[in-house]
Amino acid sequence: MPTKTYLQAINEALRQEMERDPDVFIMGEDVGPFGGCFGVTKGLYEQFGEKRVKDTPITESAIIGAATGAAAAGLRPVCEIMFVDFIGVALDQLFNQAAKMRYMFGGKAKIPMVLRTPQGAGIGAAAQHSQSLEAWFAHVPGLKVAMPATPYDAKGLLITAIRDDNPVVFLEHKLLYGLEGDVPDEPYTVPFGKAQVHREGTDVTIVATAKMLHTSLEAADVLAKDGMSAEVIDPRTLVPFDTDTIVESVKKTHGLVVVHEAVKHAGFGAEIAAQVAELAFDYLDGPIVRVAAPFTPVPFSPPLEQAYIPGVDDVVTAVKKIRA
Amino acid sequence: MSLTEDKLIQMYTTMVRIREFETKVEEFFAAGKIPGFVHLYIGEEAVATGTCAVLTDKDYITSTHRGHGHLIAKGGDLKRMMAELFGKKTGYCKGKGGSMHIADVDLGILGANGIVGGGGPIANGAALAAQYRGTDQVAVCFFGDGASNQGTTQEAMNLASAWKLPVVFVNENNGYGISCPTCKSMAVADIADRAAAYDMPGVVVDGNDVVAVYEAVAEAVDRARRGDGPSLIECKTYRWRGHFEGDACTYRDEAEVQSWMAKDPIKRLREKLLEQGILTEDKDREIRDAIARELEAAVAFAEESPLPAPEEVLEDVYA
Numbered sequence: 001m002p003t004k005t006y007l008q009a010i011n012e013a014l015r016q017e018m019e020r021d022p023d024v025f026i027m028g029e030d031v032g033p034f035g036g037c038f039g040v041t042k043g044l045y046e047q048f049g050e051k052r053v054k055d056t057p058i059t060e061s062a063i064i065g066a067a068t069g070a071a072a073a074g075l076r077p078v079c080e081i082m083f084v085d086f087i088g089v090a091l092d093q094l095f096n097q098a099a100k101m102r103y104m105f106g107g108k109a110k111i112p113m114v115l116r117t118p119q120g121a122g123i124g125a126a127a128q129h130s131q132s133l134e135a136w137f138a139h140v141p142g143l144k145v146a147m148p149a150t151p152y153d154a155k156g157l158l159i160t161a162i163r164d165d166n167p168v169v170f171l172e173h174k175l176l177y178g179l180e181g182d183v184p185d186e187p188y189t190v191p192f193g194k195a196q197v198h199r200e201g202t203d204v205t206i207v208a209t210a211k212m213l214h215t216s217l218e219a220a221d222v223l224a225k226d227g228m229s230a231e232v233i234d235p236r237t238l239v240p241f242d243t244d245t246i247v248e249s250v251k252k253t254h255g256l257v258v259v260h261e262a263v264k265h266a267g268f269g270a271e272i273a274a275q276v277a278e279l280a281f282d283y284l285d286g287p288i289v290r291v292a293a294p295f296t297p298v299p300f301s302p303p304l305e306q307a308y309i310p311g312v313d314d315v316v317t318a319v320k321k322i323r324a
Numbered sequence: 325m326s327l328t329e330d331k332l333i334q335m336y337t338t339m340v341r342i343r344e345f346e347t348k349v350e351e352f353f354a355a356g357k358i359p360g361f362v363h364l365y366i367g368e369e370a371v372a373t374g375t376c377a378v379l380t381d382k383d384y385i386t387s388t389h390r391g392h393g394h395l396i397a398k399g400g401d402l403k404r405m406m407a408e409l410f411g412k413k414t415g416y417c418k419g420k421g422g423s424m425h426i427a428d429v430d431l432g433i434l435g436a437n438g439i440v441g442g443g444g445p446i447a448n449g450a451a452l453a454a455q456y457r458g459t460d461q462v463a464v465c466f467f468g469d470g471a472s473n474q475g476t477t478q479e480a481m482n483l484a485s486a487w488k489l490p491v492v493f494v495n496e497n498n499g500y501g502i503s504c505p506t507c508k509s510m511a512v513a514d515i516a517d518r519a520a521a522y523d524m525p526g527v528v529v530d531g532n533d534v535v536a537v538y539e540a541v542a543e544a545v546d547r548a549r550r551g552d553g554p555s556l557i558e559c560k561t562y563r564w565r566g567h568f569e570g571d572a573c574t575y576r577d578e579a580e581v582q583s584w585m586a587k588d589p590i591k592r593l594r595e596k597l598l599e600q601g602i603l604t605e606d607k608d609r610e611i612r613d614a615i616a617r618e619l620e621a622a623v624a625f626a627e628e629s630p631l632p633a634p635e636e637v638l639e640d641v642y643a
C-alpha cells in the first residue's frame with residue numbers, strides 16, 4: 001500500500017471528493033493559492049479554481065454561516081477554520097444554526113457540511129492556538145465529531161464526513177500532519193461510530209484519541225516489557241460513539257484507562273468513563289483512570305507545554321496504578 | 325500642530341528601538357531560540373510610535389498578534405519582552421504567554437492577542453471604565469486590515485459610537501491578512517470609509533509618516549478626552565517581513581516589497597530631522613549605540629534567565 005502523510009491523506013480525500021461531486025467546495029482563510037496555513041489544501045486551487053476553493057476574509061462567523069446556508073441550499077461545503085481555537089468567534093453559527101436547523105425545522109432541512117480544523121498543543125503556539133476542544137462539539141446534539149489519529153483514518157473519515165448529510169466537525173491534530181502511514185490511492189470510507197482496536201491485550205483497556213493514540217501505543221510497548229498486556233482502542237468518532245467495542249474490551253480486561261489531550265475536567269474522557277461505569281461496572285476490578293491535560297490554558301514555554309501534554313510515562317503510571 | 329524637537333527625537337528613537345528589537349528577534353528565531361510563532365512589525369514602526377506618542381501611561385491600548393512594536397512604543401521593557409519570547413520565567417508572562425500574549429497592565433497594555441479582532445471589544449471596555457469613573461483616559465485599539473472584517477471589530481465600533489466611548493480605532497492597513505490582499509477581502513478601498521456607518525470621523529493617513537500618524541491620533545484623542553466619542557484612523561503601511569517568520573511570501577512580488585522599503589518610515593524621519601538640524605550624525609550614532617547596548621542587555625537577560633519549572637503550569641489560572 002502507498003505511504004502518505006496524514007496531511008496528504010486529507011488533501012487526497014478533498015481532491016477525490018471534489019472530482020466526484022461538483023457540489024463539494026472549499027472555503028476558508030488562506031486556503032486558496034497559499035494552500036492553507038498548514039498546507040492541507042495545497043494544489044486544490046490550481047486544480048479546481050477560485051469558484052470551488054474560496055479564500056475568505058477573516059470572518060469565522062461568516063465562513064461557518066455561509067457553509068450552513070450553502071448546505072441548506074443543497075451544496076456540500078467543506079470549510080476550514082485555521083485553528084480550532086478561532087471557533088470562539090463563530091460558535092453561534094455552528095451551535096445554534098448548523099447543528100439545530102434540521103431538528104428545529106421538524107426534519108425538513110439537511111446540512112451536509114464539514115468543518116475541518118486543527119487542534120492540539122506541542123508547537124509553542126500558546127493558549128489561543130493549541131487547545132483540544134472536542135468535548136465542546138460532542139456536547140451539542142446535531143453535530144457529528146470525527147478525530148482521526150492515523151493517515152488511513154484521516155482520508156477515510158473525511159470522505160465519510162463529506163458524504164454525510166449532517167454537519168460534521170472534523171478535528172485534525174496539527175502534530176500528526178507529518179505522520180506517515182498506509183493510505184490506498186483510491187477513495188474509500190471509514191464508517192462513523194466504529195472504534196478501532198489498534199493493539200489487542202488482556203490486562204487493561206486503554207482508550208485514546210488523536211495524538212494520544214500514539215502515546216498510548218508507546219506506553220503499551222513499555223508495559224509489555226513489564227509483562228502487562230494492554231489493549232489500545234481509538235474511538236475515531238466521538239459522535240456517533242462506539243460504546244460496544246469499548247465495553248466488550250473492558251469485559252475482557254477488567255480495567256479502563258482513558259487518555260486524551262484535552263483538559264481532564266469535563267473532558268470527553270468523563271463521558272467514556274461514565275458509559276463504561278453504567279454498562280460494565282461489574283466487570284471492572286478497580287477504578288477507571290483518566291490521563292489528560294491539567295485544568296489550565298495551554299502554556300507557551302516548552303518546559304511548561306511539555307508538562308501540560310500527557311506523555312508515555314503518564315499513561316504507564318496510570319495503568320500501573322490500577323494494575324499494581 | 326507643532327511637535328517639539330524632543331518629541332521628534334523621542335519618536336525617532338522609539339522607531340529605531342522597535343526596528344532593532346525586531347531584527348534581533350528575527351535573528352534569534354532563525355537560530356531556534358524563540359519557540360512558537362513570531363510576527364514582526366518591521367516597516368510599520370511609525371504607526372505604533374506616532375500613536376503611542378500621544379498617549380500617557382494611564383491610557384490603554386489593545387494590541388495584536390503583531391504586537392512587539394505597540395508594546396515598545398507604549399513603554400514596554402525590552403528585557404522582560406525578550407525573556408518572554410525566550411519562554412523564560414522572568415518574562416512579562418512568566419513564559420506562559422509568548423509573543424502573542426505579552427501584556428503590561430500597569431502600563432495600560434491590555435495584551436497582544438492571538439485572536440484576530442479580539443482587541444476591539446476589550447478597548448471599549450477599558451474606555452467604558454474611564455467614562456464610568458469620569459477620568460480622561462482613552463483606549464486605543466490597534467487592528468489590522470484583516471481584523472477590520474471581523475464581526476467583533478464592527479460590533480466594537482458601533483458600540484463605541486453609540487455610547488460615545490473614548491476609543492481610537494487605529495487600523496494598520498498593511499495590505500494583507502496573511503496571504504489575502506485587501507482587494508480580495510473587502511470591496512471598499514479605504515477601511516476609514518466604514519466610520520461613516522457608525523457616524524464617527526474616519527481618516528486615512530500615510531502610515532509610514534510618523535508625524536502624520538501623530539497628528540491624526542492627537543486630534544482623535546482630544547475628541548475622545550472631550551467626551552465626543554470614538555474615531556477611526558486608517559494608517560496605510562506595509563510589513564517588510566513575511567506574515568510570520570518562515571513565511572515564503574509567495575503571494576506578493578519583490579517589486580512591491582522594494583517599493584515599500586523605499587518608503588522606510590525610519591529613513592524618512594531621519595532624513596527630515598537631519599535636514600532640519602534636529603538630528604546630527606553624531607546624535608544618531610549615540611541613539612543607535614544606546615539602543616544596541618540596551619538590546620544586548622535584554623538578550624543577555626533573556627539568555628541567562630531560568631526557564632519556568634514544570635509545576636508552574638498549574639499557577640495563575642484563577643485569582
Ligand SMILES: Cc1ncc(C[n+]2csc(CCOP(=O)(O)OP(=O)(O)O)c2C)c(N)n1
Nearest residue numbers: 086390438439440468469470471500501502
Ligand atoms: C479569529 C482568528 N482568525 C484567524 C487567525 C489567524 N491569523 C492570524 S494573523 C492573521 C492575519 C491578520 O491580518 P491583519 O489583521 O491584516 O493583521 P496583519 O497580520 O497584517 O498585521 C490571521 C488570519 C487568528 N489568529 N484569529
Ligand SMILES: [Mg+2]
Nearest residue numbers: 468469500501
Ligand atoms: Mg494586514
